[in-house]
Amino acid sequence: MTSRQGKVRIEYEIRDEPFPFLSAIQMADLGFEFDIAKHELNRTHWAVKDVDLAKELSKLGIKLPSWASGPTKLVDITKHVFDVALSFPGEVRPIVEQVALELGHLGGDNTCFYDNNYRPQLARPALDILLQDIYRNRAKLVVVFLGGDYQRKDWCGVEFRAIREILMERDNKKIMFVRMDDGAVDGVFKTDGYIDGRRFCPQEIAHFINERVTLLVQEESMTIHEKLAAQFPLVYAGEVSTPGGTCSVVVAADGLELPPLLERYGEWAICENGIHCLYTRYFIDKNRFHEDDWVQHITSKTWVKPFDFITVFRRAKEMLS
Template sequence: MFNLLVTADEEAWDGRPTTFPLSRSLREYTDSAITERFGSLDDESVVALMRMPVIFAYEQAVGKAPKFGKITHISKRSNRMEVRVDYELIELPRFLTNEELWAMGVELDLGGWESSRTHWAVKDVDLVRELIPKGIILPEQFVLQPRALATPARVDITTHRFDVAFSFPGEYRDLVESVAKETTALLGAHACFYDMNYQAQLARPALDLLLQDIYGTRSKLLVVFIGTDYQRKMWPGIEWTAIRSVMTTAKANGRIMYVRMDEGTVEGIFPHDGYIDARRFSPAQIAAFIAERIEFTPALTPA
């Protein structure tokens, strides 16, 4: 979810607190279930609202670009029937323009007349995911809001179909383990094949054949951490055999995702191939990229 605060005051969003009529706070252009949950502005609701990212927007006719930040304090003033909002603006390398914001009606669940109405709405939208295609990366604190996972039942990895399989040399393990944890929080238990999660089942003869089956036929998206150490390692070499065996079709249907650790070369990967630069993004941000790719990667064909 995210907060959308809209004003007609072109001098607003300079860091000074602002107020909204209570009738326009968490009630207009907001799903009724959200209003029921947060509209009372009790202590629990205020804490939840302050955790959400915020778009500080101007009415479209004002013509000014929105700003990004977070709410730091909320106080309901019952005698005045208004709500005071204190906030902190967060500078980003790039954020939405006025035109881009109001053109994202579908993505951000914006109402038809919302751009010309001063109000405070809450949208049941993953703002992080919707802004990534625009080249906008939000701070890590907003990238992932993990949900508690119940103790998962075991799965048989000789038959289980994974959403994601990670391939990497041991030198990259610290980063990959962090990415795997963040991705699991987003996609659910047993969505990711990460070797340390299945040590008992990997302690078997002919492991190379099992790995080739997992990477070649039973993983929707192959996330390959490439760099100097990748190809010269034994196990990644075995995995790479499986991955390369499906490269022709994988490139066509989007089953490969590269995460580059350094400038080292890997056979079969070319300068024009796209990648996520692990030197620029946090594990939570990389996990968000992976989750986005999963959303648009075709399902595996049943064996």
């Protein structure tokens, strides 16, 4: 399509394709979805619509051919971080392919790692190392399609080694199981929850996956204060008044073990505008707060309420007992 001198020229090609398309009656009924007013169906000139045609047609079970989908942005899968990575045996590929297609419509291009979408980049030596890196380190959510075939397949075993590392670290929110049959898989137990792939269609499964991804993305966008409150309930988030306003602080009982906190945040400070400032910086070292250092320092300032601070400190100790 070329626009020049107040005119628009459109070049097009008509192809015969062996797939179902819309009837005239369906076109009329889907006017809202395609942003086509009734009078436009009788026009002979062109109109450009801001509609994701592939997405709307997929809801009707119609998949556009690859040439009609437009160019897809290429990404280097040795570096790219995916929202979702799908691990499955070839026997369930027809279902997984539909799930991947719907995930692409929901999340956009290159948000889902589905092997057939990246065939040229997967044609390389040491593929096992690349796949394990994707599943272990560069996917926010790994979806495993479980069943007897998954247990038997060598490449599924390669991928599941990386998945078991995630399970060993108890990062369960990064794993989602979809069971395709009752076959046993080593490392998966009866107490593990799953989506029953026999009960739901591929599009429904894709929406379940998208819901999990949305929650993970929301968690990534949380502030450090919100993460502390959600992940470490024994750490009390309180407030102290200052001459310039209210500063948020986090205190914990003396001796509270906080290695995960140290690993994630190290030395940190929270104040009203998110900038480190002199009187709201509290250091954590050797899994405990420096009570003698910072409590005495803070209580020497007339603008801080020592009673509130000490009360919070005692409350944290009570929570641990």
